[in-house]
Amino acid sequence: KAGVTQTPRYLIKTRGQQVTLSCSPISGHRSVSWYQQTPGQGLQFLFEYFSETQRNKGNFPGRFSGRQFSNSRSEMNVSTLELGDSALYLCASSLDGSLEIDEQFFGPGTRLTVL
């Protein structure tokens, strides 16, 4: 099986712009989670989508949004970019998300740099 893929791998934007990141989960996986990884904050949960619905949400401002399509692919959007948004954005997929032990597979990440 192909792993979780994310595009683009690297992105450079300027403050005020917006960006859309894409994540394709492992085939058959219906849950996609997004994380922001920064050196100072580690990995922080952004949100999780399951069956095209946002099921869980972390403590991020409304500038961060996402969606999931019927094929489980997910996109994350960040509007009005700030310098502090520079980070590695990871998505992770899992089969269902409601099992007792649901292994989560992460993608390679998109490194976003905001100038």
Add this chain to the structure above:
Amino acid sequence: GENVEQHPSTLSVQEGDSAVIKCTYSDSASNYFPWYKQELGKRPQLIIDIRSNVGEKKDQRIAVTLNKTAKHFSLHITETQPEDSAVYFCAAITGNQFYFGTGTSLTVIP
């Protein structure tokens, strides 16, 4: 690639006691070690992490220690409470890749 081993696979403690979960890793390039807690029916959630330039980090009842020389790190939970019952995963990060341990199912007996 990186190999993360986590022990024990199951752990039962009395409420108020301490719990310790240990992980070892193989790749000396790993530089970030998060711990995730997954409650029944819920997503894994990051509970604490430590970077390779830090030896110990605490957050209330939870602490993590890292020994880079020995390539092992541990999660310590003191004064355990029933709500601490969950599966805990350690992970070691190399580059952009997360390598997870196999998980420890912690049960806190009231």
